[in-house]
Amino acid sequence: MGRQINLALQGGGAHGAFAWGVLDRLLEGDEIDIAAISGTSAGALNGAAVKAGLAAAPGRPGRQAARENLRHVWTEATRSSDNSVVRWMTSFMPVPPRFQRMTELMSPMAWLEGVARVFSPYDYGPFYHNPLGPIIRRMPHPRLDGEAGPRLFVTATNVRTGRVRIFSGAEVTADAIMASGCLPTLFRAVEITDPATGRREAFWDGGYSGNPAIFPLFAPDLPRDILIVAINPMERDGIPRTPVAIQDRINEISFNSSLLRELRAIQFVKRLSEEGRLTGRNMKEPLLHMIFDDELMTSLGSRSKMLPPPGLVARMFDAGRAAAQGFVDGSLADLGERDTVDLPALYG
Numbered sequence: 001m002g003r004q005i006n007l008a009l010q011g012g013g014a015h016g017a018f019a020w021g022v023l024d025r026l027l028e029g030d031e032i033d034i035a036a037i038s039g040t041s042a043g044a045l046n047g048a049a050v051k052a053g054l055a056a057a058p059g060r061p062g063r064q065a066a067r068e069n070l071r072h073v074w075t076e077a078t079r080s081s082d083n084s085v086v087r088w089m090t091s092f093m094p095v096p097p098r099f100q101r102m103t104e105l106m107s108p109m110a111w112l113e114g115v116a117r118v119f120s121p122y123d124y125g126p127f128y129h130n131p132l133g134p135i136i137r138r139m140p141h142p143r144l145d146g147e148a149g150p151r152l153f154v155t156a157t158n159v160r161t162g163r164v165r166i167f168s169g170a171e172v173t174a175d176a177i178m179a180s181g182c183l184p185t186l187f188r189a190v191e192i193t194d195p196a197t198g199r200r201e202a203f204w205d206g207g208y209s210g211n212p213a214i215f216p217l218f219a220p221d222l223p224r225d226i227l228i229v230a231i232n233p234m235e236r237d238g239i240p241r242t243p244v245a246i247q248d249r250i251n252e253i254s255f256n257s258s259l260l261r262e263l264r265a266i267q268f269v270k271r272l273s274e275e276g277r278l279t280g281r282n283m284k285e286p287l288l289h290m291i292f293d294d295e296l297m298t299s300l301g302s303r304s305k306m307l308p309p310p311g312l313v314a315r316m317f318d319a320g321r322a323a324a325q326g327f328v329d330g331s332l333a334d335l336g337e338r339d340t341v342d343l344p345a346l347y348g
Contacts, residue, residue, distance in 0.1 A: 006226045006227070007227050008043075010043050010230055011207050015304070016231060017313040018316040018320040020046060021316065022291050027050070029328065038153040038213055038216050039154060039212055040206035040210060040212040041206060044180035051066075052069055055143060055144075055147075058148075128188060137174055144173065145172075151169075154166070155180055155213045156209075159201075164258075166213055168216065171195070179203035179204070180206040189202035207255040208254070211258055214286075218286065220284060225286070227290070229292075232256050232297070233297040233298045234346060237298075263288075287335070288339050289335070296315075
C-alpha cells in the first residue's frame with residue numbers, strides 16, 4: 001500500500017494536460033494512494049476522471065481505469081478544440097518581435113475575444129452547445145456517485161453571491177464539473193438546484209473563488225499531506241507591455257489569488273504552532289507539497305489554454321509525467337514528515 005495523500009488540482013484549460021501527465025505517472029506506480037481530490041475547472045475534470053476510474057475497481061484495475069478515463073477526456077478535448085485555421089496560423093510561429101503585436105491582433109484567439117465582447121453565449125439560441133458534458137458522460141468508466149474511490153471536491157463560483165461553492169459526494173455530477181469550468185464569456189452559466197434550499201442557482205468557473213480550494217482537504221479523517229499540482233505560474237519576469245501580455249498576466253494573478261490567500265492562512269497557523277500558541281487546541285496542521293513546471297508555463301501565453309497549438313497537449317502530458325517522476329524520486333520520503341514547499345517564498 002502506498003503513502004496516502006490528498007491532491008489539489010488547479011484549472012488552466014488545455015494547460016491542465018500537465019496535471020494529466022502528473023496523474024498518469026502517480027497512477028502508474030504504487031508509491032502513492034489518493035485519499036481525496038479538490039479540483040477546479042480542468043482540475044475538476046481531471047479529478048472526476050480519476051475518481052470514477054478508481055471507484056470502478058480496487059487496486060491495479062482501478063488505477064488503469066482512471067488512466068483510461070484521463071486519456072479519453074484529453075483525447076476528446078483535443079479533438080473538440082482542433083481547428084484547421086489555428087493549425088495553419090500557428091505553423092508560422094515564431095514570428096519576428098516587431099510583428100508579434102500584429103500576429104496577436106490577427107490571431108483566432110483575438111477574434112474570439114472580440115466576438116465575446118459583442119455577443120453573449122445566450123445569443124446563440126438553439127445552437128448553443130457546451131462540449132464538456134458529452135466528454136464527461138462518455139468516459140469509459142463514468143460513475144461519479146459511488147462511495148468507492150477517493151473523495152472528490154469540485155469548486156464553482158455562485159453567480160448570485162460571488163461565493164465559493166464546493167460540490168462533494170452525490171452532488172458531483174457532470175453539471176457540477178461543467179459549472180466548475182464555466183468561463184462566462186464562452187459558456188452559459190450552469191444552473192443547479194440547491195438540495196438544501198430548493199433554490200435554482202447559477203454557477204461560473206471556480207477559478208474566481210478557489211483555484212483550487214484547499215480547505216475541504218483539512219477534514220480530520222483525511223491525511224495531512226496535500227499535493228498541489230500548479231498550472232498557473234506565480235511569477236513572471238519583466239513587465240507585460242502588449243495588450244495581450246497585460247491581459248494574460250491579469251488573468252494569471254486573478255486565478256492564483258484565492259490559492260495564495262489559503263496558503264497564507266496555512267502558513268499563519270503553522271507559525272502559531274511553532275510559537276506554541278496553539279497549545280490545547282485540536283487543529284490539524286497540513287503538510288504541503290507542489291508539482292509544477294514554471295519554465296514551461298511561463299514560456300506560454302494564457303491564450304493557448306483555450307486554443308492550444310498542435311502538439312501542446314502532448315507536450316504538457318510529457319512534462320507532467322517528468323515532473324511527477326521528479327517528485328517521486330526526490331520527495332516521497334518527506335510525505336508524512338515535513339513540507340516540501342517554502343510557503344513564504346511563494347508570496348514573499
